[in-house]
Amino acid sequence: MGNLGSLIDSYYKSSGDIIVSCHQALQQLYPExxxxxxxxxxxxxxxxxxxxxxxxxxxxxxxxxxNDYGLCIDNANIITPEQLNEIKNTLKEYFANDxxxxxxxx
Numbered sequence: 001m002g003n004l005g006s007l008i009d010s011y012y013k014s015s016g017d018i019i020v021s022c023h024q025a026l027q028q029l030y031p032e033x034x035x036x037x038x039x040x041x042x043x044x045x046x047x048x049x050x051x052x053x054x055x056x057x058x059x060x061x062x063x064x065x066x067n068d069y070g071l072c073i074d075n076a077n078i079i080t081p082e083q084l085n086e087i088k089n090t091l092k093e094y095f096a097n098d099x100x101x102x103x104x105x106x
Contacts, residue, residue: 004029004090018100019049019069022091030083034074045070063088065095 007025008018015021019037026033034053038045045062053074061076061084071091076084094100 002086002090004086005093008090008094012100018094022071022094023049026087030079032075032078036072036074038070038072040064040068040070045072063091065091069095 004025007028008021011021011024012018015024023035023037026035034051036050036052037048039048040046050072051074059075059077061073063071063073065071073084079087
């Protein structure tokens with residue numbers, strides 16, 4: 001997980017919110033990255049956190065992190081494919097961990 005994972009862990013200790021923690025860590029590493037976090041409802045991705053932009057992105061990259069959450073990156077072309085792959089793999093590890101997501105019914 002490397003540096004991104006360490007930053008996420010650090011932010012999570014203070015915020016207790018995995019999405020906010022991941023967003024802050026990514027913003028620290030890639031300040032120019034424009035990201036939107038989404039809750040996934042079937043085919044519909046509903047905005048829950050991140051950068052709101054006025055223009056429609058032609059280079060939008062959608063990363064499905066688990067069955068319920070995803071990340072949209074509007075300008076993924078500013079990072080390398082290797083960096084994007086590291087982001088995707090690291091976030092998928094966090095979003096596969098049930099300890100970060102609390103079920104209100106339990």
